[in-house]
Every structure is written in structure tokens, then in C-alpha cells.
Amino acid sequence: MPEPTIFELSSPGRQGAYFPEPDVPRTEIPEEILRDNLPLPEIAEVDVVRHFTRLSQLNHGVDTGFYPLGSCTMKYNPKVNEQTARLGGFAKIHPLQPVETVQGAVGLMYELQEWLKEISGFSGVSLQPAAGAHGELTGVLIMRAYHKSRGDHKRIKMLIPDSAHGTNPASSAMSGLKIVEIPSDARGNIDMDALCAECDDTLAGIMITNPNTLGLFEEKFMEVCDCVHEAGGLVYGDGANLNAIMGISRPADCGVDVLHFNLHKTFSTPHGGGGPGSGPVGVTAELAPFLPGPIATVIDEGGEEEPPLYGLVNPENSIGRVKAFHGHFSIMVRAFTYMMMLGGEGLKAVSEHAVLNANYLQARLRDTYKIPHDRICMHEFVAEGHWEDVPDVHALDISKRLMDFGFHPPTNYFPLIVPEALMIEPTETESKETLDAFADTLIQIAEEARTNPEMLQTAPHNTPFGRLDEVKAARELVLCCWFPEEEED
């Protein structure tokens, strides 16, 4: 039951928006920039509301169902986050206001920085980056600035394990570095021989995701860091999988020099079409002078009766701004709310339960789905969505069939080192009942693959739309439903 586009609902003369009389003097718009060929939809308010409500009902979100999309940490986003983000003192201020008049907001940024430092073990944090990959780019630029400041200009090589996050090579390439891929060994760890062979005086550093994208903790993590440091390189940690280790292992203590946090994953702010991300970057004391600013700080400690005075400063050798104003501030409010609601012990429990839930699912599915690196996993694991006795059923078919049962599919075909990968991350917020329902369904689907493979190959059947033609969508890039008329010059 396709919903028409808002343009198709248009009928000439209908109106849904009424502009108030202007309270400033009218100015005529110059004739040459006026146009009459912009076919905006004409539609009544009630029909706009119904249209978008229907669209929202066709969607799957973490508020409607289980969402085990590996690597994305689609945990439930508590509603209290939304309440605090809407408080007037946070929502109705302007970044250009004098800092004395927004002390609560700057104080929140300061406290958030401090919490992130405590969780990671770093000395400095900048809240500027807008999301994960932006944090990566920022971190790599800091690494480059550090080498350059020491007159070390030949460090142009970045090592990236094949179990790293997919955005890592792009962030390094965008920073002008040469990428060298490091293979994994049979246990899913970084191959130490291959790593050490690349550690020379052209090494800028390594970008490492730990736990890696197989959901496994790098068993030789500290050796990896030592090897890179001995060659004069720096270690970038991709914090995408921080949800597995909060309160248990601190990246800086293991030898990481720079790391980005994903507030939108680990700290429960909306993402995946639901809102902007936020990718703060944490660094060691040595790298702190290069952080992008401004950074929230305490200008005056205050006294017993006096609150502290917060301000914003720029680090001395800052790589500069990476985002307008202070980053995605309202996301920081949500993340800080989450931290306050849980406290330190609560955050540790988050990681423990995230790891427990993933291991429970892995244990329930192990006999039905091949787990190529089968050992205790962290917050996620990777299974193969393929069986040798039914070669024509693929991970994609299993995923589409899952939708018939109201589950969002796991991440497909990533990481690339596992064929037909199904990357499953349940998160800590799911109950045993939900995990069991999901495992039962996957086991049933494995059965169907043998008895009725067509059921999988033509799935989904119970969703508003059936199997979409991904090839056509990728080959025929039509993004407009109408084309503006050619300008006449």
C-alpha cells in the first residue's frame, strides 16, 4: 500500500500554512530573482499531518521493535533525554550570547568533557565533531599536526586492520595519508607479524577499533600499541564500540593516543535518521594542545557561596574549528542526561549487560549459524548467513525474512572478512524475552531455508513494501520527482 508523495497529494488552491503579517517594513523582492516555476505542493494542514503520520507508521524504529544493527548500537533512547534537551535554559539560548548568561550550558559541556575523560582515561576532550566519521577526521588531523609540529614530515602511512570500521580508510585518505591494510589472524586478532613489518619511520599511526568489527577484544591490544609507539607512530582508537568496555577498560590506559566517542551510540541519543550525531574526540596530554576549540573550561573555581565561572578557550596549537559554534549542543544535553541517570556504576552495568546479551544470542544461534571466530564476544558477534547445503539462500534473504517478523535486520555483508556476514548487536536494553523471540525466529528461518527457500528469497511478505530492487535503485539515480525548467539565458 504505497503512500503517494506529498507532491502527488497536491491540489491547486489548497493551503496549509498562513504567514502572519510582517512586523518589519515590507521590501519588494527584485524582479530578476523572482520565479514562478517552483511547484511546491498545495495541501491542507490535516492532509499534511495524515501523510507524515502514515509515513512514520511505515517505518521501523527502536521505539517500535528490536533493532540489532551491528556496529550501530541501536539502544533505546530514554524519553527523559528529550525532556532535558527541551528545557528553556538549554533550548532557548543562542551560541553568541555572552558566556556569563549561559553558564548552565557551558557548565554542562565542561562536565560532559570530564565524564568522557574519566570513561576513557584521556587528558583532553573536544566536543566539536558532529558525528563519528567527523571525529575520526578530526583525530587524524590532530595526529598529522603533532608529527608536523615536531618537524617530522615523512610520516604519511596509516595502518588499518581489515577488522576496522569502514569509515577509517576514508578518514585517513581524506587527511592525505597513504593506507596500508593489516590482515587479521585466525582468532580474529590483528596479525602481529604483518603489523610489525609496516612499523617504520614513515608511520603516522594506526586506526584501530577495539572491540573490533568482529565483536572481539584484541587480545594483543597493548602489544599493538607498543609496536606502533616504538616506531614513533600514534594510535587512533575508533570508539564506535565503546558500549562494550565502559568502566571496565580505558582506551588511554591501553596505549591509545586519540579516540572519538559516539554520543549517539554509546550515550543513547537518537540516530539512524532520527537526529544528528555527536563525535567528541579525546586525546592524551601530549596531543591536547592540538584539539579543535573552543573547549569548555573553569575560569574561576568560585568559593563556598560562589558557583564556578565557566568559559570557552582555544587550545594553543589548535587545528582550528571543525564545526560551527560548539558542535551539536542539544545532543550533548541528551548524552549527559543519560550519564547522570545511570551514574558510574550504571554505565559499567550497561557494558556488562550489552556483552552478556550478545553472548546469550551467540550461544543460542551457534548450532544453527556458523560463527567463524567463535570465542567469547563483546557487545556484538558476526555469524555467516549462508549454508553449504542451500547455496541459493544468502544473508540478504535471511535479513529480508526477519522483517516479516517485525525485527530490523542485522548489519549485512560487513565486516568484509566474513562471507555473507550477519553482524548482530542486541544492546543492553533488550529483555531476555525479546532476545529469545529473535533467536527463535532466526532458527525458524534456518529451517525454512531448507524446506521453503523461496519464502526467504522473495521476502519480505508482511511489510508495506516487498523486496525492493536495489540494483535498479543503485544504477538509476533519480532523486527528483520533477526537474526545474532550464534557465533561459
Place this chain on the structure above:
Amino acid sequence: MNFPKELKYTKNDEWIRIAGDEGTIGITDYAQDQLSDIVFVEYLVDIGDSVDKDDTFATVESVKAAADVYMPVAGEIVAVNEDLPDAPEQVNSDPYGEAWMIKIKVSDSSQLDDLLDAGGIENLERDH
């Protein structure tokens, strides 16, 4: 999986067909099968460029993944299959024919000795 006898192969699943000092290059049947439906082919080289062995000369993208395509041997680019980006599905339907990607003048024919023959690639140990 089909690996024609008259071609030479890399471990990364490129093939090269030699005629005199000219080589025609594309990706194997196995590579297209692993990538599934190819939706995008882009060349990173132009006619006249001299390109080293193992350098990337093209990128192919499927609905599942993107992959670089590497030079099996060094050479000068003498032709580029301009029709392929408009019909990337040919990589799936005819990887050794219509879907050739570039032709090169081989600069050091001794590099050909390092490549695999059809038997060699068929028996290559694959992760999957």
C-alpha cells in the same frame, strides 16, 4: 567457477589476456560472483598513463561492496572500455568478454611470470 585457460590471473582476481606486447585486463568470474550485482565502474587512469604493477586503475561497486582493481603488471594505458560504466551489469554477465576494462602496452614482460595460470587460481586457497 569459470577461469579460461588462455588467461593469466592475480591473487586479487584480475585477469590479463596477452596478444603480442598488448594486454587486456578485467576482473574474474569469481570476483563478480562475490561482489554480486555491479552498479558502478570508474576508471582512475587515462590513455597514455604509465601505471605500475599493483597500482589501482579502477573502482567497481556492487550493491554489497566497493572494490579496487589493480594492475597485474606495469604498462602504458592504450585503451579504456568507455562503454562499461554505462553498462556495469556486463561485468556480471560477461566478465572475460564485453567487460574488459583496459588495454595496456606491457612494459616488462617478465612480470607476467609472477601471475597465476587457470589451474593456479582455481586451486587458490580462498577464505570462502
